[in-house]
Amino acid sequence: MAIKTLQARLAQVGVIRLGQKVPTNSGKLRPEKLETLRFTSPSRSLIAAVAGLYGGEVKPWQATTGPQFEVVTEAKEIPVLVPPQRIDPNMEHWGNGYRDRMCDGETEAIRQRPCLCAQMQQGGRRIDSRELCKPTTRMSVMLADVPSLGTWKIESHGWNAAAELPTLAASIESAPQPIPARLEVQVREKKDFDPAKPQGKQVESKVYMVPVLHFDWITPAQAFGGELGAAARAALAGAALERHAIEAAKTEGQRPKLTAEEVLTAAGEAETVEQVQDLWRDAKRDGVLTDDLAKTLKARAADLAPKPAAEKPAAKPAPAEEVVDAEVADDPDAVWLQIQAAAGERGWDTSSPGWSSSSASRRRWRTRSS
Numbered sequence: 001m002a003i004k005t006l007q008a009r010l011a012q013v014g015v016i017r018l019g020q021k022v023p024t025n026s027g028k029l030r031p032e033k034l035e036t037l038r039f040t041s042p043s044r045s046l047i048a049a050v051a052g053l054y055g056g057e058v059k060p061w062q063a064t065t066g067p068q069f070e071v072v073t074e075a076k077e078i079p080v081l082v083p084p085q086r087i088d089p090n091m092e093h094w095g096n097g098y099r100d101r102m103c104d105g106e107t108e109a110i111r112q113r114p115c116l117c118a119q120m121q122q123g124g125r126r127i128d129s130r131e132l133c134k135p136t137t138r139m140s141v142m143l144a145d146v147p148s149l150g151t152w153k154i155e156s157h158g159w160n161a162a163a164e165l166p167t168l169a170a171s172i173e174s175a176p177q178p179i180p181a182r183l184e185v186q187v188r189e190k191k192d193f194d195p196a197k198p199q200g201k202q203v204e205s206k207v208y209m210v211p212v213l214h215f216d217w218i219t220p221a222q223a224f225g226g227e228l229g230a231a232a233r234a235a236l237a238g239a240a241l242e243r244h245a246i247e248a249a250k251t252e253g254q255r256p257k258l259t260a261e262e263v264l265t266a267a268g269e270a271e272t273v274e275q276v277q278d279l280w281r282d283a284k285r286d287g288v289l290t291d292d293l294a295k296t297l298k299a300r301a302a303d304l305a306p307k308p309a310a311e312k313p314a315a316k317p318a319p320a321e322e323v324v325d326a327e328v329a330d331d332p333d334a335v336w337l338q339i340q341a342a343a344g345e346r347g348w349d350t351s352s353p354g355w356s357s358s359s360a361s362r363r364r365w366r367t368r369s370s
Contacts, residue, residue, distance in 0.1 A: 010083060012140065013150030014041030018104065018185055018209040020072070033209050037078065037185055039152070040070045047071050049146050054078060063095055077184035079144040083151065084178070087169040089162035091117065091133035101133055135162040142178060160188060162212045168215070171228045179232040183212040248338055257286040267300045277300045 017038040020028040034244035039050045040061055040205040042350050047069040055074035060067060090109075093101035099156060102109045108116055119131045135158065156162070172179065190206045197204075218228065219237035258266075263283045270276050280297050 009085070009122055009151075010140070010142070011150045012153055013046060013148055014039055014044060014152045016141070016152050016154045016183075016211075020210065033207065034072060035185070035187060035209070036073055036075065037075055037147075037183075038070065038072045040068050041152075042066070042068045044069045046146065046148055050143070052358065053145055077214075080141040080183045080213075081144055081178035081180050082141055082172055082175075082181050084173055084175045085140055086173050087137065087139050087166045089135055089137040089166060091132040092136040093131075104131065131275075135159050136159045136228060137165050137243070141181070141183060144180065154211050156211055158208055158210055160208075165211070165213065168223060168228075171223060175232065176229045177232065177236075179228065180213070180217060180235050182216060184212045184214060186210050186212050256263075258282055258288060260288040260290065263288060263293060264296060267297055268299060270304065271299050273304050276304060 017034075017040060019031050019033050020038060022032045024030050026111050037054070039047060040063065042046050044058065047058050050056075050073065051071045056068055056071040058071050058110070061070035062068070091101075091103045092099055097129075100110070102344065103117075106115055108114065120127050137156045137158075139154050141154060142149070142151055156165070187261055188208055188210050190204060190208070192204045194202055194204065215223070218231045222228065222231045260283070263279055266279055267276060270279065276297055280289070283293060283297075
């Protein structure tokens with residue numbers, strides 16, 4: 001029986017990161033921003049699947065918890081599913097791998113006392129930015145096209161993400177199922193003015209990356225009017241139909257080549273001249289249309305050509321001036337199949353006046369009155 005006070009969640013299988021650490025000349029590591037998405041996971045197969053979809057090279061990566069794998073993709077945006085969750089930004093401070101402060105800007109939750117950052121700033125001394133808490137926003141998403149039911153964590157330490165991501169927090173938390181979205185990493189620029197710095201250096205430009213979720217399938221009226229669940233189900237159904245159509249097109253484009261034996265078997269099972277004609281074209285496309293196979297297909301087409309009913313009077317020969325043209329086709333032998341079918345419909349056979357099996361007669365033939 002589930003614990004009633006415990007929120008159910010999917011297992012985390014990896015992390016989506018907006019930057020990486022690179023070595024400096026002194027041998028230390030410094031953070032570096034990325035304009036594309038980076039994925040890390042203990043599972044090499046998952047990272048390989050991500051690289052197969054979005055580009056990049058799979059590499060080993062050493063995390064604080066042990067060896068993992070990573071890929072810096074070529075993608076700036078990907079389709080995701082956002083499972084029901086609570087998106088609740090906090091001010092956090094980390095030291096030596098653990099979180100030692102967490103507050104909402106007024107109360108520090110771990111110690112249950114007023115915000116320590118505010119107290120330090122009011123003291124009047126110069127404060128190193130590393131001593132202050134940073135806005136921290138976490139959320140989990142599922143990669144829509146990667147085979148896994150686990151989630152990938154996204155963590156941002158910027159004010160924009162803290163302000164923007166929780167916009168639909170209440171709707172996402174109460175959603176009956178994961179909702180589709182488009183995750184994009186956007187480049188933002190901010191200019192800070194510091195009057196304490198020398199003239200000409202008082203304005204500093206800062207470039208940073210912000211994760212943005214796009215819900216292209218829903219209007220604001222639907223989102224804030226309690227229709228998010230119904231709109232999400234409709235969007236998911238439409239996406240599923242589109243994926244099935246794409247897969248069907250891929251499967252059809254990967255038709256295995258026929259062998260001569262398979263063509264002979266299919267010819268024996270054919271029920272119409274049109275089916276024999278399709279076999280002819282497939283055999284020629286697959287490079288197995290030999291002279292013997294062509295003769296067999298012609299004979300099968302002749303057998304399937306419509307025969308005149310017994311009680312039907314013999315058809316009168318066409319006037320001498322009448323010209324019957326076969327349908328134009330790229331392959332003369334394919335025309336011959338069409339001629340046989342047309343002849344059967346008119347009750348003609350090889351004994352009819354004017355019939356000829358010569359190569360020239362396959363292109364055009366005449367009938368004369370007896």
